[in-house]
Each structure stands twice: as C-alpha cells, then as structure tokens.
Amino acid sequence: MRLKITLLLLVLASATFAQTQKVNIKGFGEISATKKADNQYELDLNKYGNFIATGTLDPLAVKIETTIENLREFPGYKLYEKLDLQEIELNIGQNGLTIDASLDTKKNFGDLCKMLKIPNPQMGVSIAVSKTKFKLEGELDFEDDPIIINVVPDFSRFTLENLGVEATAEAGEGNAELSLGFAVQTRWKPTQWDPDIQSVTEFSYNLTTNELSAAASMTDTWSNPMLLSELLKPNSVEFSNVAAALDWPVGAPAPSGFGFTVGKAKFFDLEFGAFLAMTPTDKKIAIQAERNQITMNDFSRILRNGFGLKVPDLFPDNVYIKDVVILYSPTGGEVGEFEVQQGFILKGKANILDAATAQIHYFANLEEGFFMDYRIEADLKEALMKELRKVKPLEPVMDKVLSTFQLRKVHTHLEAGMDLDMSGSTAVAFDVFGKSHSFDMQATLKPKDIIDAIISKVKEQGKVMEIAGKIAGTVGDASQKAYGIASNAFNNARKELGTVARHTHGKEAAKSVGSLITNAVKNGDISWENKSKTKCDEECVPNLARNMARPMLEGNNDAVLSFYRDVYPELTLIEGSSPAETLNLRKDLIWDKWNKLTEKIDEDWKSIIYDKTYIRFYIKPSSATNGGKIYRRLIREQRTEHQKFRKFLFQKMMTDKSTLPSWVFYEASAGSGEFYKMNLDGSLGTKFASTDGWRTTWSEIEYYSANGQNLVLFYDQANGGVAEMYKVKDDGTLGGRIASTSSWLSTWSDIEHYRAGDKDMLLFYQQADGGMGAMYELKANGTLGKRVAMTKGWKGTWSDIEYYSAKGKDFMLFYEQANGGAAEMYSINSNGTLGGRVAATKGWRSTWSDIEYFQMGGKDLMLFYEKKSGTGEVYEITPNGGVGSRVMSFNNWDKSWNDIEPGNLNSIDQQISWLKNNWRSLSAKMSLSSLLFYENTSGTGVLHGVNSNGSLGAQITETDGWRKTWSEVEYYKAGGKDMILFYQQKDGGYAEMYTVGAYGSYGSRVAQTNGWKSTWTDIEYYRAGGKDLMLFYEQAGGGRAEMYRINADGTLGGRIATTSSWLSKWSDIEYYRAGDKDMMLFYQQADGGMGAMFELKENGTLGKRVAMTKGWRATWSDIEYYRANGKDLMLFYEQKTGTAEVYEISPNGGLGGRVMQMKGWRKTWSDIEAY
Structure with a gap:
C-alpha cells in the first residue's frame, strides 16, 4: 500500500513539474508557462499580467487573444488606448x-485619415514590444488608386502611393509615445508649374496636439523648377537631395508651415548653395x-547655352564675377524674407583693372524679355586718370582736366525680346571743365574700350575749350565788323532825308499857279493844299x-549775317x-x-x-x-522783317x-x-554707316549742292x-534718286562740283584728245x-581737279602725278569760267590718289590720300x-578706297548765299512774340518763341535756380523798356523787378520790396490811355482791386484807383488788345x-462790358494774351491735361474761333x- 501511495505521489509530482516550465521571451526575459491543455498555456508575464496562450513552447510560437484593458502595463499603452486598437x-x-x-480609421485616427483621404475602414498594425520600448508598424497600399493631397490648392500637392505607419518610444518618455510616424511613398508636385517628383x-502625427508634420526627400531630380523651362534650355537648373517640410494642424484648411530645402543645386553645371x-x-x-564666384566666360555661357540668347561678343576674358546671387520667382512680390521681382535675376560684382568694380544685373521674364545691366562704379576714375595723363593733345589743359574730371556713370544695357537677339549700348556720363557730358557707345564690357571712348570725348571737350577761347576773339572781330x-x-x-528839302508840293503849286494863290487869298479857296496833302500821304511819304x-x-541784314558768318562755324562746335x-x-x-x-x-x-x-x-x-502815321507804320513793318x-x-x-564734315569712302572692288x-x-x-550693293564700275562719285x-x-x-543723282541726308548718307541719264560722254x-559767286556749277574734264574742260550751271533741282x-587745249595729264575756297x-586746283607731283591753282570768274593762275608748284608727292577740300x-582745309600706303x-x-x-597726318587708313568724298558740303559761304537769297521765306x-513758362516745382523758367501762326516755337533759353515760391510772374513795360515782376505771397508780400533784354535775358534788378500785401491773388500789367499800369486783385475781402502807374524806371508809381466791389471769384x-482798344478779360x-x-x-x-459768356471750361489754369503775324490771340492752358487752346480775338473784343489746339x-x- 505504501508503495502505491509513494508511486502515486511521485507520479503527481512528476506531472506537476512537467506542466509548469520556464520560457525565455526576447525582450522580456524568463517567464513561467503552465500547460492547461494540449497547446494551451498560462503565461505569467509578471507585472504585465497572466495570459492564456495557444500554440507551442518548443519551438516557441504562441498567440494570445486579448483586449485593450489587458495591455495597461505594456509600453505604449496610452497610444494603444488613443488608437482604440x-x-x-x-x-x-x-x-x-x-x-x-x-x-x-474612422475613430480617434479619423481626422488624420480624413485629411489624408484614406478610404480603408480598417488598418492592420504590428507592435514589437519589450519591457522597455515598443515599435508600432502598419502599412496601406494605394498604388492602384493613388491619393492626391492638395497642400495648397491649385499650387502644391503630393500623391500617396503607399503608407507605412510606425511609432517608437522608450519607457518613461511620457507623451512622446502618443506620436505616430508614417513612412510614405509619395510623388510631390512642389508647385503648379512642376511635374510630380518621386x-x-x-x-x-501627434495624437495629443492633433498636428501632422512631414519631412520628404525627393528621390528624383527636380529639373528647371517652377516654370524655368519656359526661359531655359532643358536641365539648365537641377536640384537634388531636396527635402520638404510640412506642419499641418489636422482639420485646419491649410498648413501652418511648408517649405523646401535644397541639398544640392546646379545652375548651368555650376554648383550653388540654394534656398527656397x-x-x-x-x-x-x-x-x-x-x-562665391564665376568667370565671365561662365556668365557668357549661361546667356548663350542656358537662355539660348544671341549675345554680342563683348565679355572680357580673365574677369571673375564674385558674390554671385541668383533670385528667381515665377510670381514675384514679398516671399518670406525676399522682396523679389517676377522672373530670373543674376547679380554680382566683377573686379576690373585691379581698380574698379562693376555691378552686374541680369534679368529675364516671359513678358518683358531679357535685360542685362553692367554698371562700373566711379572708382574707374583712377584708371582713367592714368590714361588721361598720357594724352598729348590735352597737355595745354591737363591741369584743368584732372581737377575738374568726375566720372558719373558707366552703364552697359543689353536687352532682347522673344527673338532672343540681344543688343544694346553703353551709356557714359562724366563732368569736365565744370560741365556735364553724356554719350552712348556700342555696347561693351571691356574697360579699355570704355576708357578709350571717354578719353576721346574728353579730348573733344578739351578742343571745345580751346575753340571757346578762340571764339572770344572771333566774336569781338565779328561784332566790330558788323557794327560798321x-x-x-x-x-x-539818312542820305534820303536830303531829298525832302528839294520836294514840297505846296511851294511848287504856288510858284507854277499864281492865280491859285490869288484866288485862295481873295476867296479863301485852298483846295490845292488838300490835293497836295493827299499826294504826299499817298506818294511822297511812302x-x-x-x-x-x-x-x-x-x-542791317548784312550786319547780322556778317556776324553769323564769322561766328557760326566755330560756335556750332560747342x-x-x-x-x-x-x-x-x-549764348554765354x-x-x-x-x-x-x-x-x-x-x-x-x-531814330x-x-x-x-x-x-x-x-x-x-x-x-x-496822317502822313506821320503812314511813315512810322511802313518803317516799323520793315524793322519787324529785319x-x-x-x-x-x-x-x-x-x-x-x-558742321563737322562726314566722309564717304568708296571701294570699287567690293561695291561698298x-x-x-x-x-x-x-x-x-x-x-556710323556702311552700304553694300553699289556698282563696282563707278569711276567718279561727287558730292555737290544745288539751291541749298x-x-x-x-x-x-x-x-x-x-550718271545717277541722289539726295543726301543730313548725316551724309544717301537718300532718294532724283535723276539718271545714259547720254553723257x-x-x-x-x-568736279564748284561754285562761282553764288552759283553751283559742274566741271567736266577729259584727258583724251589733248585735255578738254566743260563748265555747266546747275539747275535748282x-x-x-x-x-x-x-x-580745249588743257593738259591731258591732270590726275585730279579739286575746287576749294x-x-x-573760289579757286580750282589741278594736280598731276607725273612730272614729280605738279600742281597749279586758278581763280574762278563770277561767270563760272577759269580765271588767272594764282600759283604753280612742283615737288608734291606723286602718289596722291585723291585730293579733297573741306x-x-x-x-579751309585740304585732304590728301595715298591709297598704296593708306596714308592721309x-x-x-x-x-x-x-x-x-x-x-x-594719318597712317592707318584702308588701302582699298577708290574715292573719298566729304558727305556734307555746305560751306559757310554757300550757307550765307542761301540765307541772303531766301531770308524772307x-x-x-x-x-517776335515769346512765351515764358515758369515751373515752381523746379524753379525753372523756359522761354519759347512763337511761330507766325501762333503755335509754340523753338526753345530760346532755359534758366534754373529761380525761387520755387513765386506766386506770380508778370511781364510788363516801363517807358518802352521790357521788365519782369516776381511776386510771392509768403514773407509779407515780397517782390522783385528786373529789366529784360532780347530773347528773355535778364538785366539789372530795379527794385526789391517786402512790404506788399501778401493776399494778392493776381497781378496784371496793362495799358490805358498810352500809360503803363499795374492791376492788383485779391479774392478775399469781397473782390478788392487797386490800380497803379508804372514809373519810367520800372518801379511802382502812385495809385490811380481802388475798388472793393468786384466779384470775389x-x-x-488778363489784359489784351482788340484792334486799337485796350481790354480786360475776367475768368472764373x-x-x-x-x-x-x-x-x-x-x-x-x-469801361463798358462788351461780352459775358458762360459755359467755358472750368479747368483752365492760365489765360494769356499774345500777338502773332499781326493777329490778337488768347491762349488757354489746362495744367492737369497739359492741353492748350488758342483763340482769335474779334475786333469788338470778344472771343472768336479756335485757331489751334496743342497737346502734350x-x-x-x-x-x-x-513777351
């Protein structure tokens, strides 16, 4: 019995020992597993709880079905709970x-899924858990039906192809574990102008704050971003390693933050650091x-290869552009930290000549085209000064040049339209001798070209200074001669006055008809005297x-023409x-x-x-x-003509x-x-011009003049x-053909064209038949x-014949290459024939190809050209x-020219002849009227002439530096002298009066006062009863007016009248005249x-009112009376539109019809x- 019990106990103990065993779980360590049934175990996970699992322990493969409440002690529980797994x-x-x-996806995760348009109702997740951490992963695939998310509607978006969810946290990190991460396969379309980029x-995703953030990395290259493909050739700009960042509160209509960063940027195969x-x-x-820098060759390549521009060859070698910045925006405006123009901009600094810096600015967009500006800063002056010191022609004025020279601007501007053909010019501005100068030259970025051009202009100004010095002497001589x-x-x-003493009709009548005198004494009949008076009025006085x-x-016309002739040629060089x-x-x-x-x-x-x-x-x-009136009127008419x-x-x-000449050079072999x-x-x-396509067979080209x-x-x-004849433009180039003939010898x-007196002539010479000459007058056409x-009988060996003055x-030069270079000079008769020989010489160079007078x-100068050596x-x-x-002398001229001609031939003598013959027309x-325009914003007065039809003529003078505070500028007369009054309301009513010379020049100040009323709204000079008067009017105080006499010296005299009953509006x-009546116009x-x-x-x-008119324009700023071609006119000016209208004044003083309108x-x- 004892044996059975013992065996039973042993069996039971053995069975119990077999059902509970230790299992090692990675991340959790050793746990107890008790078998409950076949393939069923109770697992003791210590503090994480006991769970019933099914499966096998060896090999370890068990599963546990549970609920969210049983995961309370697991890492990540708060996240699981939030997600409601x-x-x-x-x-x-x-x-x-x-x-x-x-x-x-419809619950706690619903707002995010809704924003991302995730259609799936469920999403599977897998969470790897240990004692200290967890890692959550999940995945959804949308490849067959991608989801498009508009980050900015109609601007930027991304496309979801695959969504992988993950969350990772260490134990003890609190709310960090409430964030989800998503690894997403996407295609981003950064802007509306770009393709989708993988x-x-x-x-x-923070489940606590409900905010989504994203970081994207483009796996494809972003090429020619944001519409650059419209401006650039393919792949000119490439961005790689581009990252995008996005912050977007879930449920909000737009992101709170969105942007891109560029890891690597290549512009035209050059790497740049880039920021978006x-x-x-x-x-x-x-x-x-x-x-940091690019070479000028890089820049040239950018323009040519990147933008496809046809750029002139003007970029200097071995020059670096430093601190290069590219700005580009397809929209323009204020973008984040930028204030940027729409389009593409490249700018930087180029160091040149070790002395100066050039600012480069290149701009392109689709609407305006392509522009490049290259501005050299003023420190180029030092390099210029070094070169200026080497210029020998400037030696006489070098100190003045160096002390007054200032470089203001060197700016090359190129532009191209959509034809991509880029061209432009270089603008230069500098000061020298106290004057400002500017000019444009062929576009260049080469400092030497720019310096050479500036030096050429400075040399010109040096020459101008020299000419100005000479003009002083010329003007003095000219004035003295003209005065004589x-x-x-x-x-x-005055000699004509002697004829009057010998011619009195009354005395002649009395002597010849004694009976008429007796009749007059006895009977009082003096009809003979009336007849004599009429005859004198109609005949003798005229x-x-x-x-x-x-x-x-x-x-007097000859006097001013003489002055003009002596001064004009040099003066117009200024x-x-x-x-x-x-x-x-x-004028100075x-x-x-x-x-x-x-x-x-x-x-x-x-007199x-x-x-x-x-x-x-x-x-x-x-x-x-009456005879006196006739006499003075006729004399005044002729004075006015003069x-x-x-x-x-x-x-x-x-x-x-x-009047500097231009020259035309003809090359027969090229026909140019x-x-x-x-x-x-x-x-x-x-x-400045060149022409191809001319005949290669022209044997003679001759510039000439006819009728001016x-x-x-x-x-x-x-x-x-x-023979063919053409008009010549002002610059010497050809105009239209006027005639052709094939019937000449x-x-x-x-x-050779020449002049004889005031006639234009042509000389024809042939060497054949012993030498023959023919002279012809030229018609006006x-x-x-x-x-x-x-x-006949002229030498048959003359190589060149040249007219000169x-x-x-007038003279004619005959030159022959034979006989050692012989020359003869002849005067020219007034009828156009050859006069006497005035000189003959030998020993001239026998190789001159062309001789030209200019x-x-x-x-008066003569140019000699030798073709074989290119010498002039x-x-x-x-x-x-x-x-x-x-x-x-010159030694670098072309050796291929067959003919040289001065392109603009009008000599001063020809011009004087033309002026004398055509002066009236x-x-x-x-x-003789002029209009003065005063601009208070700039303190400028501009005087213009008036054409005979009343329209505005050419500008006569311009004066800066006037006060900007004048309220009124008024022209007036005093004792026949021209005067001008300036008045300002501020400073207590301050006024100045000046004399005025011809063409608006200022004379001396005759008066200055600050005691006038400061409330006058209009001051008007007028005449009445042959007296010079001044009207003062103020709107305030019920329309007060005061009238004063003007003294002969131009100052204000006594008051003649005052009134306070005029309209205050x-x-x-404006004073004016209608016929012989003095009138006043009032306008409101x-x-x-x-x-x-x-x-x-x-x-x-x-006096009496002659007209009252309503319905006039209510916006006239100024009304001014003046005369032109004997007519009384009224000018109306509207400031806001820059419009003027001119009306004729009727004989009765009313306004007649409009004669013209001027805009602009x-x-x-x-x-x-x-005036």
Whole structure:
C-alpha cells in the first residue's frame, strides 16, 4: 500500500513539474508557462499580467487573444488606448512579443485619415514590444488608386502611393509615445508649374496636439523648377537631395508651415548653395542661390547655352564675377524674407583693372524679355586718370582736366525680346571743365574700350575749350565788323532825308499857279493844299519810308549775317549734354557782343522811325499827322522783317548741330561705301554707316549742292557715260534718286562740283584728245543747266581737279602725278569760267590718289590720300589760295578706297548765299512774340518763341535756380523798356523787378520790396490811355482791386484807383488788345466757367462790358494774351491735361474761333507769360 501511495505521489509530482516550465521571451526575459491543455498555456508575464496562450513552447510560437484593458502595463499603452486598437492578438515567438491588431480609421485616427483621404475602414498594425520600448508598424497600399493631397490648392500637392505607419518610444518618455510616424511613398508636385517628383515622405502625427508634420526627400531630380523651362534650355537648373517640410494642424484648411530645402543645386553645371522661400497662402515661391564666384566666360555661357540668347561678343576674358546671387520667382512680390521681382535675376560684382568694380544685373521674364545691366562704379576714375595723363593733345589743359574730371556713370544695357537677339549700348556720363557730358557707345564690357571712348570725348571737350577761347576773339572781330556795316546802313538811310528839302508840293503849286494863290487869298479857296496833302500821304511819304527802310533793312541784314558768318562755324562746335546746356554755353560766348550789335541796330531804327523830316512835305505841320502815321507804320513793318530774320539767325546759332564734315569712302572692288564722322581735331572719327550693293564700275562719285540742298552724283565711264543723282541726308548718307541719264560722254576723267559767286556749277574734264574742260550751271533741282564754257587745249595729264575756297574766294586746283607731283591753282570768274593762275608748284608727292577740300570750324582745309600706303594728310589753305602748313597726318587708313568724298558740303559761304537769297521765306514763320513758362516745382523758367501762326516755337533759353515760391510772374513795360515782376505771397508780400533784354535775358534788378500785401491773388500789367499800369486783385475781402502807374524806371508809381466791389471769384484777369482798344478779360472757374470782357477807359478804370459768356471750361489754369503775324490771340492752358487752346480775338473784343489746339505740354507749368 505504501508503495502505491509513494508511486502515486511521485507520479503527481512528476506531472506537476512537467506542466509548469520556464520560457525565455526576447525582450522580456524568463517567464513561467503552465500547460492547461494540449497547446494551451498560462503565461505569467509578471507585472504585465497572466495570459492564456495557444500554440507551442518548443519551438516557441504562441498567440494570445486579448483586449485593450489587458495591455495597461505594456509600453505604449496610452497610444494603444488613443488608437482604440481592436482585434488584438499577442504573438510570442523566437523574435519576441508582438501585438497584432487593427484600428478603425474612422475613430480617434479619423481626422488624420480624413485629411489624408484614406478610404480603408480598417488598418492592420504590428507592435514589437519589450519591457522597455515598443515599435508600432502598419502599412496601406494605394498604388492602384493613388491619393492626391492638395497642400495648397491649385499650387502644391503630393500623391500617396503607399503608407507605412510606425511609432517608437522608450519607457518613461511620457507623451512622446502618443506620436505616430508614417513612412510614405509619395510623388510631390512642389508647385503648379512642376511635374510630380518621386519622393519618400515621413509623417509625424501627434495624437495629443492633433498636428501632422512631414519631412520628404525627393528621390528624383527636380529639373528647371517652377516654370524655368519656359526661359531655359532643358536641365539648365537641377536640384537634388531636396527635402520638404510640412506642419499641418489636422482639420485646419491649410498648413501652418511648408517649405523646401535644397541639398544640392546646379545652375548651368555650376554648383550653388540654394534656398527656397514660400508663402503658401499667397501661392508665392522664390529661389535664392549663391556662389562665391564665376568667370565671365561662365556668365557668357549661361546667356548663350542656358537662355539660348544671341549675345554680342563683348565679355572680357580673365574677369571673375564674385558674390554671385541668383533670385528667381515665377510670381514675384514679398516671399518670406525676399522682396523679389517676377522672373530670373543674376547679380554680382566683377573686379576690373585691379581698380574698379562693376555691378552686374541680369534679368529675364516671359513678358518683358531679357535685360542685362553692367554698371562700373566711379572708382574707374583712377584708371582713367592714368590714361588721361598720357594724352598729348590735352597737355595745354591737363591741369584743368584732372581737377575738374568726375566720372558719373558707366552703364552697359543689353536687352532682347522673344527673338532672343540681344543688343544694346553703353551709356557714359562724366563732368569736365565744370560741365556735364553724356554719350552712348556700342555696347561693351571691356574697360579699355570704355576708357578709350571717354578719353576721346574728353579730348573733344578739351578742343571745345580751346575753340571757346578762340571764339572770344572771333566774336569781338565779328561784332566790330558788323557794327560798321550797321553804321553804314544808317548813314545811307539818312542820305534820303536830303531829298525832302528839294520836294514840297505846296511851294511848287504856288510858284507854277499864281492865280491859285490869288484866288485862295481873295476867296479863301485852298483846295490845292488838300490835293497836295493827299499826294504826299499817298506818294511822297511812302516813297520816303521805302527809301529810308531799304538801306536799313539790307544793311542791317548784312550786319547780322556778317556776324553769323564769322561766328557760326566755330560756335556750332560747342555742344553740351542737352539742348538747354548747348544753348546756354553758346549764348554765354556771344551774347554781350550780339546784344550790343542788336541794340545799336534797334536804336538806329528808332531814330529813323521818329524822324520828323517828312513834315517838310506839307505846307502846314498840322497836315502831316496822317502822313506821320503812314511813315512810322511802313518803317516799323520793315524793322519787324529785319527783327524776325535776326531772331531766325540767333536761333540757328543756338540750336544748329555741329558742321563737322562726314566722309564717304568708296571701294570699287567690293561695291561698298563706308561713312565716317570727323572728330573735332580733324581726325577721322567713328564709322556710323556702311552700304553694300553699289556698282563696282563707278569711276567718279561727287558730292555737290544745288539751291541749298546736298546731292551726290555717280558716274560710270565704262558703261557708256551713265550718271545717277541722289539726295543726301543730313548725316551724309544717301537718300532718294532724283535723276539718271545714259547720254553723257563716256570719256570724262574727272567731274568736279564748284561754285562761282553764288552759283553751283559742274566741271567736266577729259584727258583724251589733248585735255578738254566743260563748265555747266546747275539747275535748282540738281540736274545740268546751260553750258557756260567749253575749252580745249588743257593738259591731258591732270590726275585730279579739286575746287576749294579761301576766305570766300573760289579757286580750282589741278594736280598731276607725273612730272614729280605738279600742281597749279586758278581763280574762278563770277561767270563760272577759269580765271588767272594764282600759283604753280612742283615737288608734291606723286602718289596722291585723291585730293579733297573741306571746311571745319570756319577753316579751309585740304585732304590728301595715298591709297598704296593708306596714308592721309590734312593741310590748311592760306588766305591767298595757296596750300599752307600740314595740320595732321594719318597712317592707318584702308588701302582699298577708290574715292573719298566729304558727305556734307555746305560751306559757310554757300550757307550765307542761301540765307541772303531766301531770308524772307526762312523767317516768315518767325514771330517776335515769346512765351515764358515758369515751373515752381523746379524753379525753372523756359522761354519759347512763337511761330507766325501762333503755335509754340523753338526753345530760346532755359534758366534754373529761380525761387520755387513765386506766386506770380508778370511781364510788363516801363517807358518802352521790357521788365519782369516776381511776386510771392509768403514773407509779407515780397517782390522783385528786373529789366529784360532780347530773347528773355535778364538785366539789372530795379527794385526789391517786402512790404506788399501778401493776399494778392493776381497781378496784371496793362495799358490805358498810352500809360503803363499795374492791376492788383485779391479774392478775399469781397473782390478788392487797386490800380497803379508804372514809373519810367520800372518801379511802382502812385495809385490811380481802388475798388472793393468786384466779384470775389475771379480766377484769372488778363489784359489784351482788340484792334486799337485796350481790354480786360475776367475768368472764373466757379459756376461752370465764365468769362467777361470789358473795355478800359483812358484813366485805367473799367469801361463798358462788351461780352459775358458762360459755359467755358472750368479747368483752365492760365489765360494769356499774345500777338502773332499781326493777329490778337488768347491762349488757354489746362495744367492737369497739359492741353492748350488758342483763340482769335474779334475786333469788338470778344472771343472768336479756335485757331489751334496743342497737346502734350508739360503739366507742371505754374505761370505762362507773353513777351
């Protein structure tokens, strides 16, 4: 029995020992496992709880079905609870413990799944758990039906192809374990302009804050991002290792943060550091990329290869661009930290010549095209100074150059449209000799080219300074000569007064008809005296006026033409950086002498006008009243003709461009012509035009003139004597063809234009048949007129015949290469035939290919060209017609030119002849009236002439530095002198009065006061009863007005009237004349625009109203009366539109029809005054 019990106990003990055993679980260590049934065990996981598992212990593979509550002690429980895991199963195997479960995407995870548009209702997860940590993983596949997430609608998005969820946390990390991570296969579309780019994205979802963040890495290359493919060739820009970052509160309409970082950026195969900025809400994005330096060759390659531009070859070698920055935005605007223009920008600094820095700025966009700016900073000045010191022609003025030179701007600008053809120019600005200068040159980035161009301009200005110095002497001599001519004119006119003493109709009548006297005494019949008065009014007085005016008009015209002839050639070489500066420079040089001359002429006219000798024609002085009016009117008419011509000449001297010749060079073998400017020093300047396609058989090209117009003749000897004539443009290039012929002799060896007196002629010469010459006049249209001479027996060996002039005399030079280079010079008769020989010489170079006469700066010069050596020499012509000293030589000219011609031939003598023959028609458009425009914003006064039709003429002068505070500028007269008044309301009513010279020049100040009322709203000069008066009006105080006399010295005299009953709404008051009546116009802007016109009484007060008109424009800023071509006109100016209208004034003083409208005027004029 004992044996059985013992065995039973042993069996039971053995059985108990067999059901409970130790199991080692990776990550948990050793646990107890008690078998409950086949493949069923109770596992004691210590503090994590006891669980019933099914499976096997060897090998270890058991599973446990449980609920979320049983996982309370497991790492990650808070996350499991938050996710509300379902269908939980613990799996224990060789690799440890895992929790397999599913989660409902519609519950706690629902907001995220909804935002990410995850359609799956369930998602399986697997959680690897140990005592200290857990790792959650899950996966969804959307490859067959990708999910598109719009990060920024219509701008940026990504596409989900596969979603892997994970969460990892160490024990004790608190809420960190409430974050989920997602590893996602995505395709990012960074912007609306980019394709989808394959990427791997990691999301982090915080279940506590309900916020999603993402970090993506693009596995594909981002090429030509953000619309750059529209500007650049493929793969010009490549971003790799691009990362995206996203912060997005779940449920929010837009991310709170979104951006990209670029790991590696290549622009045009060059690596840059790049940064992207975005403002997603505004759908804006920008790139900034930086690199320490690139070469200028790199930059050239970027433009050519990257943008496909056709760029001129102007990039200097061995120059680096440093601190290179690229900015690009397809939208522009404020993008994050950037304020960037829409388009592509590349900028940097280039060091050149070890002395200067160039700022480079390149810009491109689809709307505006392509632009490049290259600005050299002012420190280029040092390099320039070194080069300037080497320029020998500047030695006489070098100290002045170095002390006054300032470089203001060197700016190369290139641009291209969608044709991708890039071109532009380089703009340069500098100061020297106290004046500003600017010019444009062919686009270049090469400092040497820029420096050479600046030096050339400085040399020109040095020459200008030299010329200006010489002009002072020229002006003095010219003035003295012209003064003498004017004096002779006055003396010749005075001689006519002697005829009056020998011619009195009353005395002649009394002597010849004694009975008439007796009848008159006895019967009081004096009808014979009335007949005599009428005859004098109609015949004697007009004849006297004409005889007095004729020598005055002709002589005074000759006087101003003489001044013009001597001064014009040199004066027009003076040019400033603007028309206004040119005008002021020239005016400063001649004004004193010109003004003295014109004042003397005007005094002479005045003496003639107010001469009383005509009274002697009449028996009674009282009978001469009407005759006096006739006499003064006729003389004044002729004075006006002279003054208009004088004004025309002055305007030409102030505004005409330089008379520097241009040259045309013809190369027969190429059939081409090249056109060059000449520099101030007489050297050959830059080529400004070239023409191909000319005949290769032209044997003669001759520039000539006819009736003041420049023409060119082409003659082809080989093809039967063909000739063609063309107009010539101002720059010397060809205009339209005016004539052609094939009937000329085919044997002419030379054709030469020349002048004989004031006639244009052509000389034809042939070497054949012993030498023959034929001379023809030219018609006004430039074709051949009558033949004036045909001469045989000339030498048959002349190589070149050249017309020239010396001090106004006409000569002809004959040159032959044979006989050691012989030359003969002949005078030219007034009828166009050859006069006597004035000189003959031998020993000239026998290899001159061409000899050409030209004028420059009033000098007569001769150019000699030797084709075989490419040599040119220029000689001055002496006053007697001989060839004087050499003034310059050139040894680098082309050796292929067959003919050289000066392209603009009008010499000063030709011009004077043309002016004398056409002066009336030329000055017909001139008016003696002028309009002064004052702009208070800039303190500028601009004076314009007025054309005869009343329209605005050319600018006469411009003055800066006026006060900007003048309220009123008023022209007035005092004792026949022109004056101007300036008034300002501030500072207690301050005023200044000045005398005014011709063309608006300022004289002396005659008065200054600060005691006037500060409330005057209008001041108006007017005349009444032959007196000069001034009206002061103020709107305040009920429309107060005061009228004052003007003293002879221009100051204000006594008050003649005052009133406080005028309307207080008048905006402008304007004195005017209608016929012989003095009138006043009142205009108000209020009430729709109203105008009232009044006659003026002789005492200066208002007379009867002649018109009252409503419905005028209510926006006129200024109204001004003036005269043109004998008509009374009224100008209306509207500041806001820059519009002016001119109306004729009716004889009764009312406003007549509109005669013109002018648009495009400056909108800033504060006041307009008629002179």
